[in-house]
Amino acid sequence: MMTEGMFTNYFLPGIWITIQVTVFSALLAVVVAFVIGTLRTSRLWIVRFLSGIYFELFRGTSSLVLMFWLVFAVPLMFRWQFVPMYAGVLALGLTYGAYGSEVVRGALAAVPAAQREAGVALGFTKFQRLRRIEIPQAWPEMVPPFNNLLIELLKGTALVSTIMVADMTYAANLVRIGSNESAPVYTLLLVLYFVFAFVLTRGMRVLERHAKSRIGQAPPRGDSLWSRLTLRSNAGEGTGALTAGGTSR
Amino acid sequence: MPSPADTPRDSNSASRANGAELVRFDKVTKRFGDVTVLDQLDFSVDTGKHVTLIGPSGSGKTTILRLLMTLLTPDEGTIKVDGDYLNHEERNGTLAKAGEKHVREVRKKIGMVFQQFNLFPNMKVLRNVTEAPVHVLGMSKDEADQRARELIELVGLSEQLDKYPSQLSGGQQQRVAIARALAMRPQVLLLDEVTSALDPELVAGVLDVLRDIAHTTDITMLVVTHEMSFARDISDAVLMFDRGKIVESGPPDKMFSEPEHERTREFLSTVL
Ligand SMILES: Nc1ncnc2c1ncn2[C@@H]1O[C@H](COP(=O)(O)OP(=O)(O)OP(=O)(O)O)[C@@H](O)[C@H]1O
Ligand SMILES: [Mg+2]
Numbered sequence: 001m002m003t004e005g006m007f008t009n010y011f012l013p014g015i016w017i018t019i020q021v022t023v024f025s026a027l028l029a030v031v032v033a034f035v036i037g038t039l040r041t042s043r044l045w046i047v048r049f050l051s052g053i054y055f056e057l058f059r060g061t062s063s064l065v066l067m068f069w070l071v072f073a074v075p076l077m078f079r080w081q082f083v084p085m086y087a088g089v090l091a092l093g094l095t096y097g098a099y100g101s102e103v104v105r106g107a108l109a110a111v112p113a114a115q116r117e118a119g120v121a122l123g124f125t126k127f128q129r130l131r132r133i134e135i136p137q138a139w140p141e142m143v144p145p146f147n148n149l150l151i152e153l154l155k156g157t158a159l160v161s162t163i164m165v166a167d168m169t170y171a172a173n174l175v176r177i178g179s180n181e182s183a184p185v186y187t188l189l190l191v192l193y194f195v196f197a198f199v200l201t202r203g204m205r206v207l208e209r210h211a212k213s214r215i216g217q218a219p220p221r222g223d224s225l226w227s228r229l230t231l232r233s234n235a236g237e238g239t240g241a242l243t244a245g246g247t248s249r
Numbered sequence: 250m251p252s253p254a255d256t257p258r259d260s261n262s263a264s265r266a267n268g269a270e271l272v273r274f275d276k277v278t279k280r281f282g283d284v285t286v287l288d289q290l291d292f293s294v295d296t297g298k299h300v301t302l303i304g305p306s307g308s309g310k311t312t313i314l315r316l317l318m319t320l321l322t323p324d325e326g327t328i329k330v331d332g333d334y335l336n337h338e339e340r341n342g343t344l345a346k347a348g349e350k351h352v353r354e355v356r357k358k359i360g361m362v363f364q365q366f367n368l369f370p371n372m373k374v375l376r377n378v379t380e381a382p383v384h385v386l387g388m389s390k391d392e393a394d395q396r397a398r399e400l401i402e403l404v405g406l407s408e409q410l411d412k413y414p415s416q417l418s419g420g421q422q423q424r425v426a427i428a429r430a431l432a433m434r435p436q437v438l439l440l441d442e443v444t445s446a447l448d449p450e451l452v453a454g455v456l457d458v459l460r461d462i463a464h465t466t467d468i469t470m471l472v473v474t475h476e477m478s479f480a481r482d483i484s485d486a487v488l489m490f491d492r493g494k495i496v497e498s499g500p501p502d503k504m505f506s507e508p509e510h511e512r513t514r515e516f517l518s519t520v521l
Binding site: 123125128132137214 | 363
Protein backbone atom coordinates (compact mmCIF):
# COMPACT_ATOMS: atom_id res chain seq x y z
CA MET A 1 0.00 0.00 0.00
CA MET A 2 1.09 3.52 -0.71
CA THR A 3 0.69 5.28 2.59
CA GLU A 4 0.37 8.87 3.62
CA GLY A 5 3.83 8.58 5.14
CA MET A 6 5.28 7.70 1.78
CA PHE A 7 3.71 10.79 0.30
CA THR A 8 4.97 13.19 2.93
CA ASN A 9 8.38 11.56 3.27
CA TYR A 10 9.18 11.02 -0.38
CA PHE A 11 6.83 12.84 -2.71
CA LEU A 12 6.72 16.18 -0.92
CA PRO A 13 10.51 16.68 -0.82
CA GLY A 14 10.58 15.45 -4.42
CA ILE A 15 8.01 18.03 -5.43
CA TRP A 16 10.11 20.73 -3.80
CA ILE A 17 13.22 19.58 -5.70
CA THR A 18 11.32 19.54 -8.99
CA ILE A 19 10.12 23.08 -8.34
CA GLN A 20 13.65 24.23 -7.56
CA VAL A 21 15.17 22.55 -10.60
CA THR A 22 12.43 24.03 -12.81
CA VAL A 23 12.81 27.54 -11.44
CA PHE A 24 16.61 27.62 -11.51
CA SER A 25 16.88 26.09 -14.98
CA ALA A 26 14.18 28.42 -16.29
CA LEU A 27 16.00 31.46 -14.92
CA LEU A 28 19.28 30.30 -16.45
CA ALA A 29 17.50 29.50 -19.71
CA VAL A 30 15.93 32.97 -19.89
CA VAL A 31 19.30 34.65 -19.39
CA VAL A 32 20.93 32.42 -22.01
CA ALA A 33 18.00 32.91 -24.39
CA PHE A 34 18.21 36.72 -24.23
CA VAL A 35 21.99 36.89 -24.46
CA ILE A 36 22.35 34.38 -27.30
CA GLY A 37 19.15 35.56 -28.99
CA THR A 38 20.24 39.20 -29.17
CA LEU A 39 23.79 38.28 -30.18
CA ARG A 40 22.29 36.35 -33.06
CA THR A 41 20.80 39.61 -34.39
CA SER A 42 24.20 41.35 -34.29
CA ARG A 43 25.50 43.29 -37.26
CA LEU A 44 28.89 41.61 -36.90
CA TRP A 45 29.05 38.29 -38.68
CA ILE A 46 31.54 36.83 -36.23
CA VAL A 47 29.17 37.45 -33.32
CA ARG A 48 26.28 35.94 -35.24
CA PHE A 49 28.47 33.00 -36.21
CA LEU A 50 29.63 32.20 -32.67
CA SER A 51 26.19 32.58 -31.13
CA GLY A 52 24.79 30.46 -33.97
CA ILE A 53 27.30 27.77 -33.09
CA TYR A 54 26.11 27.84 -29.50
CA PHE A 55 22.55 27.38 -30.68
CA GLU A 56 23.37 24.49 -32.99
CA LEU A 57 25.57 22.83 -30.40
CA PHE A 58 22.99 22.77 -27.64
CA ARG A 59 20.06 22.08 -29.91
CA GLY A 60 21.93 19.10 -31.26
CA THR A 61 22.96 17.53 -27.97
CA SER A 62 20.68 15.61 -25.65
CA SER A 63 20.27 17.26 -22.27
CA LEU A 64 20.28 13.80 -20.68
CA VAL A 65 23.68 13.01 -22.18
CA LEU A 66 24.88 16.48 -21.22
CA MET A 67 23.88 15.77 -17.61
CA PHE A 68 25.75 12.47 -17.67
CA TRP A 69 28.75 14.24 -19.13
CA LEU A 70 28.68 16.95 -16.46
CA VAL A 71 28.28 14.47 -13.61
CA PHE A 72 30.49 11.60 -14.78
CA ALA A 73 32.96 12.99 -17.32
CA VAL A 74 33.76 16.40 -15.87
CA PRO A 75 35.21 15.06 -12.58
CA LEU A 76 37.58 12.82 -14.57
CA MET A 77 38.57 15.55 -17.01
CA PHE A 78 38.82 18.59 -14.75
CA ARG A 79 39.06 17.17 -11.19
CA TRP A 80 36.00 19.17 -10.31
CA GLN A 81 32.71 17.74 -9.18
CA PHE A 82 29.27 19.23 -9.62
CA VAL A 83 26.55 19.01 -7.03
CA PRO A 84 24.26 16.76 -9.10
CA MET A 85 21.31 19.11 -8.89
CA TYR A 86 23.38 21.96 -10.33
CA ALA A 87 24.63 19.74 -13.11
CA GLY A 88 20.98 19.08 -13.93
CA VAL A 89 20.12 22.77 -13.78
CA LEU A 90 23.09 23.67 -15.97
CA ALA A 91 22.30 21.06 -18.59
CA LEU A 92 18.62 22.01 -18.75
CA GLY A 93 19.30 25.77 -18.62
CA LEU A 94 21.87 25.70 -21.39
CA THR A 95 19.75 23.45 -23.61
CA TYR A 96 16.45 25.26 -23.17
CA GLY A 97 18.29 28.58 -23.34
CA ALA A 98 19.40 27.57 -26.82
CA TYR A 99 15.80 26.85 -27.83
CA GLY A 100 14.74 30.10 -26.19
CA SER A 101 17.36 32.06 -28.14
CA GLU A 102 15.53 31.10 -31.30
CA VAL A 103 12.35 32.57 -29.84
CA VAL A 104 14.13 35.79 -28.86
CA ARG A 105 15.85 36.10 -32.23
CA GLY A 106 12.60 35.56 -34.13
CA ALA A 107 10.60 37.99 -32.01
CA LEU A 108 13.28 40.67 -32.32
CA ALA A 109 13.40 40.18 -36.08
CA ALA A 110 9.63 40.74 -36.18
CA VAL A 111 9.92 44.23 -34.68
CA PRO A 112 9.52 46.59 -37.65
CA ALA A 113 12.78 48.10 -38.93
CA ALA A 114 11.08 51.50 -38.66
CA GLN A 115 11.22 51.20 -34.88
CA ARG A 116 14.97 50.76 -35.00
CA GLU A 117 15.21 53.76 -37.31
CA ALA A 118 13.12 55.91 -34.98
CA GLY A 119 15.48 54.87 -32.18
CA VAL A 120 18.54 55.77 -34.25
CA ALA A 121 17.02 59.13 -35.17
CA LEU A 122 16.57 59.92 -31.47
CA GLY A 123 20.18 59.05 -30.69
CA PHE A 124 19.72 55.83 -28.71
CA THR A 125 22.63 53.41 -28.58
CA LYS A 126 22.21 49.86 -29.82
CA PHE A 127 21.86 48.62 -26.26
CA GLN A 128 19.30 51.29 -25.34
CA ARG A 129 17.28 50.44 -28.42
CA LEU A 130 17.22 46.79 -27.42
CA ARG A 131 16.32 47.49 -23.84
CA ARG A 132 13.78 50.27 -24.31
CA ILE A 133 12.28 49.69 -27.74
CA GLU A 134 12.94 46.33 -29.33
CA ILE A 135 12.72 43.89 -26.42
CA PRO A 136 9.59 45.48 -24.87
CA GLN A 137 7.85 45.27 -28.24
CA ALA A 138 9.03 41.75 -28.93
CA TRP A 139 8.19 40.47 -25.46
CA PRO A 140 4.46 39.74 -25.99
CA GLU A 141 5.45 37.67 -29.02
CA MET A 142 7.88 35.70 -26.91
CA VAL A 143 5.55 34.73 -24.09
CA PRO A 144 3.48 31.98 -25.79
CA PRO A 145 6.50 30.11 -27.21
CA PHE A 146 8.30 30.61 -23.91
CA ASN A 147 5.31 28.98 -22.24
CA ASN A 148 5.69 25.90 -24.45
CA LEU A 149 9.38 25.74 -23.66
CA LEU A 150 8.72 26.15 -19.97
CA ILE A 151 6.33 23.17 -20.03
CA GLU A 152 8.91 21.14 -21.95
CA LEU A 153 11.50 22.17 -19.41
CA LEU A 154 9.27 21.16 -16.50
CA LYS A 155 8.79 17.71 -17.99
CA GLY A 156 12.48 17.58 -18.87
CA THR A 157 13.38 17.98 -15.19
CA ALA A 158 12.41 14.32 -14.76
CA LEU A 159 15.78 13.55 -16.36
CA VAL A 160 17.59 14.69 -13.23
CA SER A 161 16.27 11.57 -11.48
CA THR A 162 18.83 9.63 -13.54
CA ILE A 163 21.72 11.52 -11.95
CA MET A 164 20.54 10.79 -8.42
CA VAL A 165 18.71 14.03 -7.81
CA ALA A 166 15.68 13.24 -5.64
CA ASP A 167 12.98 15.02 -7.64
CA MET A 168 9.38 13.77 -7.89
CA THR A 169 10.20 11.16 -10.49
CA TYR A 170 13.02 9.84 -8.34
CA ALA A 171 10.66 9.78 -5.35
CA ALA A 172 8.04 7.93 -7.36
CA ASN A 173 10.58 5.29 -8.29
CA LEU A 174 11.56 4.86 -4.65
CA VAL A 175 7.98 4.59 -3.50
CA ARG A 176 7.19 2.08 -6.23
CA ILE A 177 10.07 -0.09 -5.14
CA GLY A 178 9.00 0.25 -1.51
CA SER A 179 5.30 -0.36 -2.04
CA ASN A 180 5.21 -2.35 -5.26
CA GLU A 181 2.20 -0.29 -6.39
CA SER A 182 3.12 0.92 -9.85
CA ALA A 183 -0.33 2.01 -10.94
CA PRO A 184 -1.22 4.55 -8.24
CA VAL A 185 2.34 5.84 -7.95
CA TYR A 186 2.85 6.62 -11.61
CA THR A 187 -0.71 7.87 -12.01
CA LEU A 188 -0.08 10.32 -9.20
CA LEU A 189 3.19 11.34 -10.86
CA LEU A 190 1.46 12.01 -14.18
CA VAL A 191 -1.18 14.08 -12.46
CA LEU A 192 1.44 16.09 -10.58
CA TYR A 193 3.30 17.04 -13.77
CA PHE A 194 0.00 17.90 -15.41
CA VAL A 195 -1.09 20.12 -12.53
CA PHE A 196 2.25 21.92 -12.54
CA ALA A 197 2.09 22.46 -16.28
CA PHE A 198 -1.46 23.73 -15.99
CA VAL A 199 -0.54 26.24 -13.32
CA LEU A 200 2.45 27.44 -15.37
CA THR A 201 0.28 27.88 -18.46
CA ARG A 202 -2.25 29.95 -16.51
CA GLY A 203 0.52 32.11 -15.14
CA MET A 204 1.98 32.63 -18.59
CA ARG A 205 -1.42 33.59 -20.01
CA VAL A 206 -1.69 36.31 -17.43
CA LEU A 207 1.82 37.42 -18.28
CA GLU A 208 0.97 37.52 -21.98
CA ARG A 209 -2.11 39.61 -21.41
CA HIS A 210 -0.23 41.95 -19.15
CA ALA A 211 2.55 42.28 -21.73
CA LYS A 212 0.08 43.07 -24.51
CA SER A 213 -1.79 45.64 -22.48
CA ARG A 214 1.52 47.37 -21.86
CA ILE A 215 2.07 47.94 -25.53
CA GLY A 216 -1.52 49.04 -26.01
CA GLN A 217 -2.63 45.85 -27.76
CA ALA A 218 -5.19 44.66 -25.24
CA PRO A 219 -6.89 46.42 -22.33
CA PRO A 220 -5.66 45.22 -18.96
CA ARG A 221 -8.42 43.41 -17.13
CA GLY A 222 -7.11 43.62 -13.60
CA ASP A 223 -5.40 46.62 -12.16
CA SER A 224 -2.07 44.96 -11.55
CA LEU A 225 -0.15 41.87 -12.50
CA TRP A 226 -0.45 40.62 -8.95
CA SER A 227 -4.19 41.01 -8.77
CA ARG A 228 -4.45 39.00 -11.95
CA LEU A 229 -2.28 36.23 -10.59
CA THR A 230 -4.32 35.72 -7.44
CA LEU A 231 -7.32 33.45 -7.81
CA ARG A 232 -9.69 35.63 -5.82
CA SER A 233 -12.53 37.01 -7.90
CA ASN A 234 -13.11 40.72 -8.26
CA ALA A 235 -15.98 41.95 -6.14
CA GLY A 236 -19.31 41.32 -7.85
CA GLU A 237 -17.80 40.16 -11.08
CA GLY A 238 -17.71 36.53 -10.09
CA THR A 239 -14.80 35.55 -12.31
CA GLY A 240 -11.36 34.83 -10.97
CA ALA A 241 -8.14 35.12 -12.86
CA LEU A 242 -8.47 31.46 -13.76
CA THR A 243 -11.61 31.92 -15.82
CA ALA A 244 -10.45 35.27 -17.14
CA GLY A 245 -7.25 33.65 -18.35
CA GLY A 246 -9.28 30.89 -19.96
CA THR A 247 -11.30 33.30 -22.03
CA SER A 248 -8.38 35.33 -23.28
CA ARG A 249 -7.50 35.16 -26.99
CA MET B 250 26.58 74.36 -58.66
CA PRO B 251 23.13 75.00 -57.21
CA SER B 252 22.98 76.16 -53.65
CA PRO B 253 19.88 77.21 -51.76
CA ALA B 254 21.90 79.69 -49.75
CA ASP B 255 20.76 83.21 -50.46
CA THR B 256 24.18 84.52 -49.55
CA PRO B 257 27.09 83.55 -51.79
CA ARG B 258 28.80 80.46 -50.44
CA ASP B 259 32.41 80.72 -49.43
CA SER B 260 33.56 77.59 -51.14
CA ASN B 261 37.00 77.10 -49.64
CA SER B 262 36.21 77.49 -45.95
CA ALA B 263 33.27 75.77 -44.40
CA SER B 264 34.30 77.25 -41.11
CA ARG B 265 32.15 76.82 -38.06
CA ALA B 266 32.86 80.35 -36.97
CA ASN B 267 30.51 82.13 -39.35
CA GLY B 268 27.99 79.35 -38.71
CA ALA B 269 26.19 79.98 -41.96
CA GLU B 270 26.40 76.54 -43.41
CA LEU B 271 24.71 73.92 -41.26
CA VAL B 272 24.49 71.03 -43.69
CA ARG B 273 26.79 70.39 -46.61
CA PHE B 274 26.80 67.51 -49.07
CA ASP B 275 30.05 67.27 -50.99
CA LYS B 276 30.11 65.05 -54.08
CA VAL B 277 27.87 62.51 -52.39
CA THR B 278 27.17 59.36 -54.35
CA LYS B 279 24.78 56.68 -53.19
CA ARG B 280 24.15 53.43 -55.00
CA PHE B 281 21.77 50.59 -54.35
CA GLY B 282 23.35 47.66 -56.15
CA ASP B 283 23.92 48.81 -59.72
CA VAL B 284 21.55 51.75 -59.46
CA THR B 285 23.14 55.11 -58.74
CA VAL B 286 20.50 57.01 -56.82
CA LEU B 287 22.56 60.08 -55.98
CA ASP B 288 25.32 61.07 -58.33
CA GLN B 289 28.07 63.39 -57.04
CA LEU B 290 25.52 65.53 -55.27
CA ASP B 291 26.56 68.92 -53.90
CA PHE B 292 24.29 71.11 -51.89
CA SER B 293 24.14 73.00 -48.64
CA VAL B 294 21.61 74.38 -46.23
CA ASP B 295 22.29 77.48 -44.18
CA THR B 296 21.44 77.80 -40.51
CA GLY B 297 17.83 78.71 -39.91
CA LYS B 298 16.73 78.18 -43.50
CA HIS B 299 13.82 76.03 -44.60
CA VAL B 300 14.63 74.09 -47.71
CA THR B 301 12.12 71.97 -49.58
CA LEU B 302 13.07 69.12 -51.86
CA ILE B 303 10.69 68.34 -54.69
CA GLY B 304 10.91 65.94 -57.55
CA PRO B 305 9.35 62.85 -59.07
CA SER B 306 9.09 59.56 -57.25
CA GLY B 307 12.41 57.75 -57.10
CA SER B 308 14.47 60.89 -57.63
CA GLY B 309 16.35 60.36 -54.36
CA LYS B 310 14.69 62.80 -51.92
CA THR B 311 14.17 60.25 -49.16
CA THR B 312 17.68 58.94 -49.72
CA ILE B 313 19.09 62.39 -48.96
CA LEU B 314 17.22 62.64 -45.67
CA ARG B 315 18.13 59.09 -44.68
CA LEU B 316 21.80 59.79 -45.42
CA LEU B 317 21.64 62.79 -43.12
CA MET B 318 19.95 60.77 -40.41
CA THR B 319 22.73 58.12 -40.82
CA LEU B 320 20.15 55.49 -41.66
CA LEU B 321 22.21 55.11 -44.84
CA THR B 322 25.89 55.75 -45.50
CA PRO B 323 27.22 57.40 -48.64
CA ASP B 324 29.32 55.34 -51.05
CA GLU B 325 31.39 58.37 -51.99
CA GLY B 326 31.71 61.95 -50.86
CA THR B 327 31.25 63.58 -47.49
CA ILE B 328 28.47 65.12 -45.47
CA LYS B 329 29.15 67.86 -42.93
CA VAL B 330 26.80 68.98 -40.20
CA ASP B 331 27.64 72.17 -38.36
CA GLY B 332 31.25 71.88 -39.50
CA ASP B 333 31.73 68.23 -38.45
CA TYR B 334 31.95 65.29 -40.78
CA LEU B 335 28.97 63.02 -40.26
CA ASN B 336 30.38 59.71 -41.45
CA HIS B 337 34.08 60.51 -41.24
CA GLU B 338 36.66 61.44 -38.66
CA GLU B 339 39.89 63.28 -39.30
CA ARG B 340 42.76 61.15 -38.07
CA ASN B 341 46.38 62.13 -38.73
CA GLY B 342 45.27 64.48 -41.42
CA THR B 343 43.33 61.87 -43.39
CA LEU B 344 39.63 61.13 -43.47
CA ALA B 345 38.68 57.79 -41.97
CA LYS B 346 35.35 56.12 -41.40
CA ALA B 347 33.91 57.52 -38.19
CA GLY B 348 33.32 55.39 -35.12
CA GLU B 349 29.86 54.78 -33.71
CA LYS B 350 30.40 57.33 -30.96
CA HIS B 351 31.37 60.16 -33.29
CA VAL B 352 28.38 59.46 -35.50
CA ARG B 353 26.04 59.54 -32.51
CA GLU B 354 27.47 62.84 -31.36
CA VAL B 355 27.04 64.60 -34.71
CA ARG B 356 23.66 62.97 -35.25
CA LYS B 357 22.32 64.64 -32.09
CA LYS B 358 22.04 67.83 -34.11
CA ILE B 359 19.55 66.21 -36.44
CA GLY B 360 15.95 65.20 -35.83
CA MET B 361 13.60 63.40 -38.15
CA VAL B 362 9.86 62.93 -38.56
CA PHE B 363 8.85 59.90 -40.60
CA GLN B 364 6.06 59.35 -43.07
CA GLN B 365 4.66 56.52 -40.92
CA PHE B 366 5.18 58.36 -37.58
CA ASN B 367 7.06 55.41 -36.03
CA LEU B 368 6.01 56.22 -32.49
CA PHE B 369 7.00 53.64 -29.89
CA PRO B 370 3.83 51.58 -29.38
CA ASN B 371 5.02 50.34 -26.00
CA MET B 372 5.08 53.82 -24.51
CA LYS B 373 2.36 56.31 -23.77
CA VAL B 374 2.41 59.72 -25.46
CA LEU B 375 4.29 61.50 -22.70
CA ARG B 376 6.94 58.80 -22.50
CA ASN B 377 7.40 58.75 -26.24
CA VAL B 378 8.50 62.36 -25.89
CA THR B 379 10.56 62.10 -22.69
CA GLU B 380 12.37 58.82 -23.36
CA ALA B 381 15.19 60.15 -25.52
CA PRO B 382 15.82 63.40 -23.58
CA VAL B 383 16.14 61.37 -20.37
CA HIS B 384 18.21 58.48 -21.66
CA VAL B 385 20.14 60.10 -24.50
CA LEU B 386 20.63 63.67 -23.29
CA GLY B 387 20.68 62.71 -19.61
CA MET B 388 18.00 65.26 -18.75
CA SER B 389 16.34 64.89 -15.37
CA LYS B 390 12.96 63.19 -15.38
CA ASP B 391 11.22 66.32 -14.12
CA GLU B 392 12.77 68.64 -16.65
CA ALA B 393 12.07 66.24 -19.51
CA ASP B 394 8.49 65.90 -18.32
CA GLN B 395 8.02 69.64 -18.10
CA ARG B 396 9.44 70.24 -21.57
CA ALA B 397 7.50 67.35 -23.06
CA ARG B 398 4.24 68.76 -21.72
CA GLU B 399 5.03 72.12 -23.30
CA LEU B 400 5.80 70.54 -26.65
CA ILE B 401 2.72 68.34 -26.53
CA GLU B 402 0.70 71.44 -25.81
CA LEU B 403 2.36 73.17 -28.76
CA VAL B 404 1.10 70.39 -31.04
CA GLY B 405 -2.31 70.59 -29.41
CA LEU B 406 -2.47 67.22 -27.67
CA SER B 407 -2.43 68.01 -23.97
CA GLU B 408 -5.55 65.88 -23.50
CA GLN B 409 -3.85 62.78 -24.86
CA LEU B 410 -0.76 62.53 -22.64
CA ASP B 411 -1.88 59.28 -21.10
CA LYS B 412 -2.79 57.37 -24.23
CA TYR B 413 -0.92 54.79 -26.20
CA PRO B 414 -0.15 55.64 -29.85
CA SER B 415 -2.60 52.94 -30.99
CA GLN B 416 -5.38 54.95 -29.35
CA LEU B 417 -4.66 58.08 -31.43
CA SER B 418 -5.57 59.07 -34.97
CA GLY B 419 -2.84 59.25 -37.59
CA GLY B 420 -2.78 63.03 -37.43
CA GLN B 421 -2.44 62.98 -33.66
CA GLN B 422 0.31 60.39 -33.86
CA GLN B 423 2.19 62.51 -36.34
CA ARG B 424 1.93 65.54 -34.09
CA VAL B 425 3.32 63.50 -31.20
CA ALA B 426 6.16 62.44 -33.48
CA ILE B 427 6.90 66.10 -34.20
CA ALA B 428 6.96 66.86 -30.48
CA ARG B 429 9.20 63.85 -29.91
CA ALA B 430 11.70 65.04 -32.51
CA LEU B 431 11.69 68.62 -31.16
CA ALA B 432 12.26 67.40 -27.60
CA MET B 433 15.82 66.54 -28.61
CA ARG B 434 16.42 70.19 -29.57
CA PRO B 435 17.86 69.34 -32.96
CA GLN B 436 19.39 72.07 -35.07
CA VAL B 437 18.00 70.53 -38.24
CA LEU B 438 14.60 68.93 -38.57
CA LEU B 439 14.06 66.47 -41.41
CA LEU B 440 10.49 65.96 -42.59
CA ASP B 441 9.86 63.23 -45.13
CA GLU B 442 6.36 63.44 -46.59
CA VAL B 443 4.98 63.64 -43.10
CA THR B 444 1.39 64.04 -44.23
CA SER B 445 1.21 61.53 -47.05
CA ALA B 446 0.13 58.63 -44.81
CA LEU B 447 -2.74 60.68 -43.37
CA ASP B 448 -6.41 60.82 -44.23
CA PRO B 449 -7.04 64.05 -46.16
CA GLU B 450 -9.02 65.69 -43.33
CA LEU B 451 -6.11 65.24 -40.94
CA VAL B 452 -3.45 66.82 -43.13
CA ALA B 453 -4.27 70.44 -42.36
CA GLY B 454 -3.84 70.04 -38.59
CA VAL B 455 -0.34 68.64 -38.99
CA LEU B 456 0.68 71.27 -41.54
CA ASP B 457 -0.59 74.04 -39.26
CA VAL B 458 1.64 72.77 -36.48
CA LEU B 459 4.63 72.69 -38.82
CA ARG B 460 3.92 76.18 -40.16
CA ASP B 461 3.77 77.39 -36.61
CA ILE B 462 7.12 75.82 -35.83
CA ALA B 463 8.66 77.14 -39.03
CA HIS B 464 7.53 80.69 -38.31
CA THR B 465 8.16 80.88 -34.56
CA THR B 466 11.43 78.99 -34.09
CA ASP B 467 14.84 79.36 -35.67
CA ILE B 468 15.15 75.66 -36.42
CA THR B 469 16.58 74.68 -39.78
CA MET B 470 14.29 72.48 -41.87
CA LEU B 471 14.82 70.09 -44.72
CA VAL B 472 11.44 69.14 -46.07
CA VAL B 473 10.21 66.64 -48.61
CA THR B 474 6.57 67.22 -49.41
CA HIS B 475 3.94 67.06 -52.11
CA GLU B 476 1.93 69.80 -50.40
CA MET B 477 3.00 72.63 -52.65
CA SER B 478 1.11 75.43 -50.94
CA PHE B 479 2.71 74.42 -47.65
CA ALA B 480 6.11 74.38 -49.33
CA ARG B 481 5.46 77.85 -50.69
CA ASP B 482 4.49 79.11 -47.22
CA ILE B 483 7.48 77.93 -45.29
CA SER B 484 10.36 77.57 -47.71
CA ASP B 485 13.29 79.88 -48.19
CA ALA B 486 14.45 77.75 -51.07
CA VAL B 487 13.12 74.91 -53.18
CA LEU B 488 15.32 72.30 -54.83
CA MET B 489 14.02 70.38 -57.80
CA PHE B 490 15.50 66.88 -58.05
CA ASP B 491 15.53 64.47 -60.89
CA ARG B 492 17.48 61.23 -61.06
CA GLY B 493 19.66 62.13 -58.10
CA LYS B 494 20.69 65.51 -59.40
CA ILE B 495 19.49 69.01 -58.66
CA VAL B 496 17.82 70.29 -61.80
CA GLU B 497 16.94 73.72 -60.53
CA SER B 498 16.77 75.67 -57.33
CA GLY B 499 15.50 79.02 -56.18
CA PRO B 500 13.08 80.83 -53.91
CA PRO B 501 9.59 79.27 -53.85
CA ASP B 502 7.86 82.13 -55.69
CA LYS B 503 10.13 81.78 -58.64
CA MET B 504 10.22 77.97 -58.58
CA PHE B 505 6.46 77.56 -58.48
CA SER B 506 5.49 80.48 -60.73
CA GLU B 507 8.17 80.69 -63.34
CA PRO B 508 10.45 77.68 -63.28
CA GLU B 509 13.20 77.79 -65.86
CA HIS B 510 13.61 74.14 -66.63
CA GLU B 511 11.27 72.07 -68.70
CA ARG B 512 11.67 69.17 -66.24
CA THR B 513 10.49 71.35 -63.34
CA ARG B 514 7.50 72.65 -65.29
CA GLU B 515 6.57 69.11 -66.24
CA PHE B 516 6.80 67.91 -62.65
CA LEU B 517 4.88 70.85 -61.20
CA SER B 518 2.07 70.38 -63.71
CA THR B 519 1.54 66.89 -62.28
CA VAL B 520 1.30 68.00 -58.66
CA LEU B 521 -0.13 71.49 -58.62
N1 LIG C 1 16.90 50.27 -49.57
C1 LIG C 1 16.86 50.36 -50.91
N2 LIG C 1 17.29 49.35 -51.68
C2 LIG C 1 17.27 49.45 -53.01
N3 LIG C 1 16.84 50.53 -53.68
C3 LIG C 1 16.40 51.57 -52.98
C4 LIG C 1 16.39 51.55 -51.54
N4 LIG C 1 15.90 52.73 -51.11
C5 LIG C 1 15.62 53.45 -52.21
N5 LIG C 1 15.92 52.77 -53.33
C6 LIG C 1 15.79 53.27 -54.70
O1 LIG C 1 16.42 54.51 -54.77
C7 LIG C 1 15.70 55.40 -55.59
C8 LIG C 1 15.44 56.69 -54.84
O2 LIG C 1 14.59 56.43 -53.78
P1 LIG C 1 14.04 57.53 -52.80
O3 LIG C 1 13.21 56.81 -51.79
O4 LIG C 1 15.14 58.37 -52.32
O5 LIG C 1 13.11 58.38 -53.77
P2 LIG C 1 12.12 59.55 -53.40
O6 LIG C 1 12.56 60.71 -54.19
O7 LIG C 1 11.99 59.70 -51.95
O8 LIG C 1 10.76 59.00 -54.01
P3 LIG C 1 9.26 59.11 -53.44
O9 LIG C 1 8.75 60.44 -53.87
O10 LIG C 1 8.54 58.00 -54.13
O11 LIG C 1 9.31 58.93 -51.98
C9 LIG C 1 14.46 54.68 -56.04
O12 LIG C 1 14.68 54.20 -57.32
C10 LIG C 1 14.34 53.54 -55.08
O13 LIG C 1 13.76 52.43 -55.70
MG1 LIG D 1 10.47 59.39 -50.51
